[in-house]
Amino acid sequence: MSATDIHLHRILIIDFGGQTTQLIARRVRECGVYCEIHPWDLHAETITDFAPTGVILSGGPESTIEAGSPTIAQALLDLNVPMLGICYGMQAMVNQLGGVVEAHRGESEFGYALMNVSGECSLFDGLNDSAGSEVQLDVWMSHGDRVASLPAHYTLVGTSDNAPIAAMANEEQKRFGIQFHPEVTHTKQGAEILRRFVLEVCECAGDWTPGNIIDNAVAEAKAKIGDERVLLALSGGVDSSVVAALLHRAVGSQLTCVFVDHGLLRLNEGDQVMQLFAENLGIHVIRVNAEARFMNALSGVTDPEAKRKVIGNLFIEVFEEEAKKLTGTTWLAQGTIYPDVIESAASSTGSAHLIKSHHNVGGLPEHMALKLIEPLRELFKDEVRRIGVDLGLPAKMLYRHPFPGPGLGVRILGEVRADYAQILREADDIFIQLLRKHDLYDKVSQAFAVFLPVKSVGVTGDGRRYDYVVALRAVETLDFMTARAAHLPHEFLDEVSRTICNSIPNVSRVTYDISSKPPATIEWE
Ligand code: XMP
Secondary structure (H helix, E strand, O other), rough: OOOOOOOOEEEEEEOOOOOOOOHHHHHHHHOOOOEEEOOOOOOOHHHHHHHEEEEEEEEOOOOOOOOOOOOOOOOHHOOOOEEEEEEEEHHHHHHHHOOEEEOOOOOOOEEEEEEEEEEOOOOOOOOOOOOOOEEEEEEEEEOEEEEEEEEOEEEEEEEEEOOOEEEEEEOOEEEEEOOOOOOOOOOOOOOHHHHHHHHHHHOOOOOOOOOHHHHHHHHHHHEEEEEEEEEEOOOOOOOHHHHHHHHHHHHHEEEEEEEHHHEEOOOOOOHHHHHHHHHEEEOEEEEEEEEHHHHHHHHOOHHHHHHHHHHHHHHHHHHHOOOOOOOOOOEOOOOOOOHHHHHHHHHHHHOOOOOOOOOOOOOOOHOOOEEEOOOOOOOOHHHHHHHHHHHHOHHHHHEEEEEEEHHHHHHHHOOOOOHHHHHHHHHHHHHHHHHHHHHHHHHHHHEEEEEEEEEEEEEOOOEEEEEEEEEEEEOOOOOOOOOOEOOOOOHHHHHHHHHHHHHOOOOEEEEEEOOEEOOOOOOOO
């Protein structure tokens, strides 16, 4: 039986630089429809090659009225497929199709608004958030400029206080413009509006489901790899774990994973990875115990960036040594996911700014002359997790907080030593276990302990102590670009502090980090 063609129907999302463009893509995917994000100045051939079933134009920070502002490619306007313009996307449609956008005069509309629905529109018919006689929708707005007059053949279908033309439709051409953001949850019917656009207006089949994604990825990997051998650097993190499970399903024993234990993992993590993959899932995993090598290489290195480089380079060295032993291997698998693809495209245009070199430990040694296979390249993190569940990986592992490639190496300030790492592992484990016990683990986005190599005085029943300090860090964030310290209950922090000081002899003091990002970062180094 051949796998369903999950790319048959596809939505092209044009990015005008909006904060929530990725969110639009995730909502479309949640409807079971494949989509890709491309910049507004994409090549005409990209449009032809992509052959979209429908087009969504994102919001953006600029003003369509200003000279040189981003525009909709003519090739898109010439396509005879449904189109939905959101915020800036709507204003760009109006501007280019003969309507009028006027500059804001201090009447910007940000945040929650009520939109009165008028006339008929296949996106809104039958939807109503109001208990009264009027048909109203709760929407989330973020605009300065507004539409002053409609292009020909468009009808007005929605009005808000500060946007007399908040929604427009051309049902015949299946083109729509909405001033509000349907992708954010504050727009109550937003998901339904997007669902109607992609499933009803564009008539996409909704075949982009976890089961079909797995079948496709397995079929594709089988066809590519044939009877050759494939190598994967398994870190135990979500992405490489899902790649391991997927490729194992595709090519079984032709897959070999190399798991490098650099001695900077969390408590029992190495054993857990081996137990799950090698023992439970029957995947061939080579464990390399390289703690001593990493500790030697890190000896005397105190600068955070230098530490990252030492860890990243040594990781590749160890990995390559193992790879050389596996003769006949022609493929290298990687856990690249769709946000990595989008972000590296953005950084190649120079918009990303380096704050820390985020070594993707396990990253590709470029000169290895292996062919690259990246089965998760089209998937968002939440999709990776969902297929991970279907592939039989434990949810507890798939929904774990992120853990940086250099591991505890960036959580031990200054020089990394094996004894510091052991103290930190124990403190971190106490913190995480107690978060789980009090049902707080899933309420924070990331939590961990940090080892401070300074000593402070303490006192216990049998006298004076002079021991190390552990800092606790727990943050709430959506995108890890900005974050705030989680407001954990004092009683809870008190319990964590007491447990750590009572059970780890080398720690006399525990602090809680209350900094947000910015100005701090999430990790301490
Ligand atoms: P920062 O500290 O930059 O962290 O606010 C943001 C997110 O990135 C993770 N992080 C890393 N991940 N290699 C990684 O794979 C790294 O070197 C690295 N540094 C930070 C961090 O844990 C947080 O989730």
